[in-house]
Amino acid sequence: MIDLINVSKRYHKDAPKALDNMNLHVEGGQLYGFIGPNGAGKSTAIKLMCGILRPDEGTVRIAGHDVAGDRLAAQQQIGYVPDNNDLYDRLTGMEYLNFMGDIYGVSAADRKAHIEKYLNIFSLEDAAASQIRTYSKGMKQKIMVIGALIHNPPVWVLDEPLGGLDPRAAHLLKEEMRAHCQKGNTVFFSTHVLEVAEKLCTRIGIIQKGTLRAEGTLEELRSGEKGASLEELFLELTDDGGEEDA
């Protein structure tokens, strides 16, 4: 479903590589957790998958579509939740969801069913008519999630999706993520919360300084370090961690 093949990216000529010859393969049915310290290249990788950035070298494929060559088709397969939800705060929640529905060509009947279902799940019915800037951080995150999933995409790409959500909403979203994968779809998400990755993911990738330091199931990652927790593995693999943003 998601393929990064020898992908490199730097933001300008003199900058260090934000991603350095990265290879990543995520299959259908996998719930993939992407972890790494600040500035490791997580957001860059996600932006490349979503077609926001173009790779300097290499190929990014989503559900078989080359993001550089057939961007629109690749993007149609993705539901993307950005890490920053401070976007269209002058639109009402409903206007935003309709905007996303129109962009992805969702019929009126389908969008009604989807919007009502998710507004109900996330308890946002009363807020849908208000402008997004009146929402709390968690409410903004919820409306972004509903908008990203409005076209029922096979690939979910979520950048820090649980940040700001209350425990109930976080639990519901995690359930939705699991259910989505059980249908043979893919969920790729970045997180700083190692416990979430540990409990939720079927596969985990650890990135540091633009390169994938380790990847596999939790058991595979632990195989070298018997009995080590994900936290211990993470600290060991990212020991030379930098702080600059990428």
Add this chain to the structure above:
Amino acid sequence: MRKFFALLRIQLLARYADLKPSNLKKITDPKEKKKARSTILAYILVAVMFAGMIIPYELFMMNLLSQLGMEEMLPALAVTLSMVCTLIMSFFFIMTSLYFGKDAAYLAAMPIKSRTVLSAKLTQVWISETLISTLFILPASIIYGIRVGVDAMFYLRMVLVWLTVSILPICIVAFLSTLLIRLSSLWKHRETMMTVGGILMMLAYFVFVFSMSSGPMDAMEDPAMMMQLLTDNKATLQQATRLFPPAVWLTDGLLGDWGQLVLGLAVNAAAAVFTVLALSGPYRKLSLLQTQVPENKKVLKDDKHFRSSTPFMACFKREWRQICRVSTYALNTFPTAFMPVIFVGMIGYMLMSEGGAGELKTALSTAGLPGGLVAAVLAGLMCFMAGINPAIATAVSREGRNGHGMLTSLPVKPQVYAKAKMAVGMLLSVSGVTAASIVAAVLMPGFLPDIAVALVIGILYCLITNALSLLFDIRSPKLDWMTETEAIKQGTGTLKGMLVGLGILLAVAGASVGLFLLNVGLMVYGLVMAAVLGVIGWLCWTLLMRTAEKSYWQD
């Protein structure tokens, strides 16, 4: 004081960081460096442009005034005009600086007194307004000093007056804007009230300025006429500069009366202290109130809330709602739609009061002037105003870094975004030229064919300027901004768009003169202009679509 200076520094950096040379050195990305340089150049260009307009006018006035033995009138006029300008032009700036900054809640959480925050914000406003006053006070005073031959102390007094002249108007505006904010907070839709109130104030202001300046502007072309105007209105002019006592104290002080100067300085200082003391109480509450938005608890179950439309319409609606719902955007973009109406309306009204359209027609045919002249002049007036279109010139910049990232993640061709932005821009521009044509048709019913030709030229001109303005913004948008005011005003997009518009307007005027020299009639003139502008418009549109495809992604 430490907190005050820290706050002031932050306020100034937020506004002028782009102009700081040391910041330019720190930029390593060549693309960013180019952008920063172009911003500095744009500021310099604007300053030179205004100086180029004001200084020759002041020299011209000094020549006339010295013939009348009224040299001191030039600094008096400069002080009065500077105060009036600050009073009128700074209204929205002061209001947004005080009450619409995104930092209100952030600052409120810090252990800083409301008085300190207000003082820092007002000081930032004072520095900005003093920079603008420079254009009025310094050249006029220096021209006067050289012409009359003054001592060195005059220049010391000049500096003191220059630094003081904007204080009292700022204090008055701070009180008025606080009052407006207090009143608007009584109403649920306060932003709408702010936008409507702001537009009404702007309309009143332009009508006032136009009615005041139309006489002297005509006379500017003819020194004899100007001299006559000055002689006839000598008493009125002197009276006007003596109407506002604080202006009189500063003027007399500048011209040598130390007592009056001390009085002027003391009053301004007292006004500043009083303003801070009186407003610091309500300031915190009112600025925080602006961060709270009324919620709409309506439950949306009706099918009409789930209507689907095309991606183009979705982008168009998003763009339009953004403009309408942000007061700063509305106040900066809607003038594109109503300024041509005011401009044409005023000119039409003047024509009517000076004998009517019938007389003009007779005069034109008697003088053997070309048939398309009225259409060309009318088109020129409409285009000049409609060509300044911040809605299109900052359309990509306003998306901001995160919004732009989000839009580029969606499966939409960049051309669709460009078309939606063009549709919003054209809606404003075409509304402006169409409404102006209707007003012209009402005021000058005898010139309907000329007005129709002007309308066609106006629409095609808007297509060209809007396409080019958007093209520039796509190629180098300013996506990193903190406030909406910065998004629409601080970038160079509007300025570039305006310069492009003026360039094309000059080309259109040149083409019109060429056609008139060939003695063509109105119909031929209209057809040729429409064909040429249509072809250029098509080329610009094609170029815009190609640029959108190539450059909309900002890696």
